[in-house]
Amino acid sequence: MPRRYHCAVEVAVDVIGGRWRPVILAHLKEGVHRYGELRRRMPDVSEKMLVQRLRELEAEGLVARHDLGTPKAPHVEYHLTAEGHSLVPVLAALHAWGLARAARTGTPIEP
Amino acid sequence: MPRRYHCAVEVAVDVIGGRWRPVILAHLKEGVHRYGELRRRMPDVSEKMLVQRLRELEAEGLVARHDLGTPKAPHVEYHLTAEGHSLVPVLAALHAWGLARAARTGTPIEP
DNA sequence: TCAAGTACGCACTTTCCGGTGAGTAGGGGG
DNA sequence: CCCCCTACTCACCGGAAAGTGCGTACTTGA
Structure with a gap:
């Protein structure tokens, strides 16, 4: 974690960078997900x-975890917080660009 | 590099993810930069x-390199290509969010 | 009895991102 | 003689990111 930032994009990358965070946020942008749903939508993540x-x-305040289950019937739901929702413009732009890029390069996207 | 993608955001992250690519692109979004200018604006990168x-x-077609120098007077300039410019909405959204986030968390940004 | 579902934990391993320090060839300046 | 500039290269290294495989407790269904 860099101690100092020299531009706003560095701040953003530090919080939502990496291979999986943007993808998790993009799925949650569409609505509440259970743990298993996230797993199914992201088959390549461990x-x-x-x-x-x-x-x-969660620690960064972007995602909230609701445990609605019992020991007999586990049931956890994840959703974006208000802070997480503030990322919608970023996630929408990433999604739009990724779609256009995939179209331009003939990159298949398998749901 | 994943062989298969399951959503458009994965495509985007693969091309412009990581700690430094977004930052490089954000600087070039503002205009042409020489190598030394990029170095000065990104003091923490090796x-x-x-x-x-x-x-x-460059290989992904997002950035173009112009060598205007001579052996006696090296002079290289980097700028965004048309494909690189297509990232402006993403970079602008990242920048805006990073600024807002820094303000909300009291994170200093030193130019 | 076994497999599958739920939502994880844990120890270990691998990959690769990113850094360090020294180097290059030409120049200029104190 | 030494330091600085330009725009890089190279070998080596550390650690974070990411993966693997097995495990947990309870359930349902074949």
Whole structure:
């Protein structure tokens, strides 16, 4: 974690950079997700990484975790906080650019 | 580099993710930069990384390198290509969010 | 009895991102 | 003679990011 920042983009990258954080946020941008739903939508992420990144996003105040389950029936839901929602312009722009880029380069995207 | 993508944000992150690519692109969004100017604006990046990331951005068609120098007087300029300019909405959104985030968290940004 | 679901934990391993320090060839200046 | 500038290269290294494989407790269903 850099101690000093020299531009605003460095600040943003520090919080939402990396391979999986933007993807997690993009899925949650569409609505509440259970843990298993996130796993299914992100088949290439390890569980270790998914949980670690979710914890970090919670710690940064971007994601909230609701445990609605019981020991007999586990049920956890994740959703964006107000701070997380403030990222919608970034996530929307990333998504739009990624779609256009995939179209220009013929890159397949498998849901 | 993942072989398969499951959403558009993964595509975007693969091309412009990492600690320094977004920052390089953000500086070039403001206009042409010489190598030394980029170095001065990004004091925490190593030269090895700066050059490596610039090379990758060139390879992806986002950045163009113009060598205007001579052996006696080296002079290289970097600028965004049309494809690079297509990233302006992403970079602007990252910048705006980073500024707001820094303000909300009291994070100093030193130019 | 086994497999699958839920939402994780844990120890270990691998990859690669990023840094360091020294170097290059030409120049200028104190 | 030494320091600075330009725009890099190179070998080596550390650690964070990410993955792997097995595990947990409770349930349901074949």
